[in-house]
Amino acid sequence: MxxxxxxxxxxxxxxxxxxxxxxxxxxxxxxxxxxxxxxxMGTMQLRHFKLSFAGKLRNWELAAYEMDRIKESFQDAATLYPGIPVSDMTVMAEPVRRLGEAIQKKEPNKFASAFSEMTAACNGCHQSIGRGFIVIKVPTSSPFSNQVFDPAARP
Ligand code: HEC
Structure with a gap:
């Protein structure tokens, strides 16, 4: 050597x-x-996107995985930055619970409405904390050409 x-x-x-x-x-x-x-937050945005597409394409296994990762990001933000309003963090709890339920029961409509609710909660906190210029929306197209979201296309 x-x-x-x-x-x-x-x-x-x-x-x-x-x-x-x-x-x-x-x-x-x-x-x-x-x-x-x-x-x-940048990581959260990535997960927000992946969760959305996984749910849209009914890839429930991937959706459950991304949901867990998004929860980890919330936990990290809340633990490491206690200055961000706890009330704004707790408003995420209900949409996150409903998303979990929709994923578990594999219900696309419930998933879509809980996802919009979560997205509104993202923006609610940004507004309350003086970052109203960071506007999150439900994604419509994929910036990722290197990951497959459709479960039917799985090799
Ligand atoms: C409890 C408050 C709170 C919640 C809930 C929250 N954010 Fe944020 N977010 C912030 C704060 C504060 C910043 C500004 C961070 C900074 O400037 O250091 C931020 C910044 C961001 C940014 C800018 C980072 C960048 O690199 O461009 C993105 C994107 C973002 N958030 C996405 C999200 C998404 C997606 C959600 C929901 C799934 C979410 N945020 C929920 C407080 C929150």
């Missing part, structure tokens, strides 16, 4: 070790990486 290969191999080892550390500390490597609220 050349010394260059050795360096590459040991760097990869360090990266995997830090992933392992991140997992054991609940996602915060060494306990000192705190994502910016804007970054948590």
């Amino acid at each position: 050349t010394s260059r290969t050795l360096i590459i191999v040991s760097c990869a080892g360090a990266i995997f070790a830090s992933f392992a550390a991140a997992q054991s500390t609940g996602g915060l490597p060494n306990g000192n990486y705190i994502p910016h609220l804007g970054d948590i």
